[in-house]
Amino acid sequence: MRPKIAAGNWKMNGTAAALCELDALSRALPENPPQVVICPPSPLLFRATDAVHGCPIQIGAQDCHTEEAGAFTGDISATMIADTGATHVILGHSERRDTHCETDADVQAKARTAWTSGLTAIICIGESNAQREAGETLDIIGAQLDGSLPDDVTADNTVIAYEPIWAIGTGKVPSIAQITEVHDFIRSRLTTRFGTEIGNALPLLYGGSVKASNATEIFAVENVDGALVGGASLKADDFAPIVAALASA
Numbered sequence: 733m734r735p736k737i738a739a740g741n742w743k744m745n746g747t748a749a750a751l752c753e754l755d756a757l758s759r760a761l762p763e764n765p766p767q768v769v770i771c772p773p774s775p776l777l778f779r780a781t782d783a784v785h786g787c788p789i790q791i792g793a794q795d796c797h798t799e800e801a802g803a804f805t806g807d808i809s810a811t812m813i814a815d816t817g818a819t820h821v822i823l824g825h826s827e828r829r830d831t832h833c834e835t836d837a838d839v840q841a842k843a844r845t846a847w848t849s850g851l852t853a854i855i856c857i858g859e860s861n862a863q864r865e866a867g868e869t870l871d872i873i874g875a876q877l878d879g880s881l882p883d884d885v886t887a888d889n890t891v892i893a894y895e896p897i898w899a900i901g902t903g904k905v906p907s908i909a910q911i912t913e914v915h916d917f918i919r920s921r922l923t924t925r926f927g928t929e930i931g932n933a934l935p936l937l938y939g940g941s942v943k944a945s946n947a948t949e950i951f952a953v954e955n956v957d958g959a960l961v962g963g964a965s966l967k968a969d970d971f972a973p974i975v976a977a978l979a980s981a
């Protein structure tokens with residue numbers, strides 16, 4: 733049985749004042765909540781882990797460097813992230829692949845260093861609009877999976893998030909048939925490469941314009957184990973109904 737995971741990616745949004753949303757979210761959690769992971773900007777990590785102390789919300793970072801320490805001005809390492817009490821790190825988000833030119837090989841190296849520090853890697857993949865229109869979606873997704881996932885992936889150290897780039901922050905959501913097709917494809921690619929035990933145990937999240945209004949039908953898709961949510965994770969009032977939809981999926 734795979735865990736259900738509601739992850740929130742705050743991206744470059746929020747100052748210390750936003751941490752009150754964690755408290756509000758914890759009070760709004762359903763009785764048997766799914767796993768909830770909030771990924772605030774890195775300056776908030778220490779305070780965020782303090783803020784969720786004693787409640788079932790976990791904290792994650794949005795990126796880490798491939799190295800554990802060294803002369804990399806402006807970067808943060810997996811060791812530092814783990815030191816804050818965070819448990820997860822998002823890797824290979826399309827915004828980083830785009831604006832920081834991250835490659836699949838970079839993502840794979842980052843996953844290894846994340847694991848070394850005991851973090852769970854949330855590895856993001858997804859096609860652009862041009863790639864989808866050219867009929868290349870499954871080729872792109874397959875190549876990103878092959879290149880971004882280390883061989884020794886396990887269901888405990890990795891979560892995969894399918895985020896079509898054209899659905900991120902646009903309000904455009906793929907059809908249920910499109911989400912089903914890609915998630916089924918990812919599942920079969922994983923079982924082929926890692927075997928049925930690991931391949932069937934790895935959680936798969938959908939991300940891109942998830943809101944309370946579309947969450948229930950997305951979570952009903954067989955190979956969707958949760959969501960990676962951007963804009964609608966910033967406010968507890970928006971995110972709590974998504975968490976509740978996942979809890980009852």
Ligand SMILES: O=C(CO)COP(=O)(O)O
Pocket residue numbers: 741825895899900901902903939940941942960961962963964
């Ligand atoms: O990029 C995302 C999460 O990582 C999705 O963002 P939105 O939910 O704002 O579309």
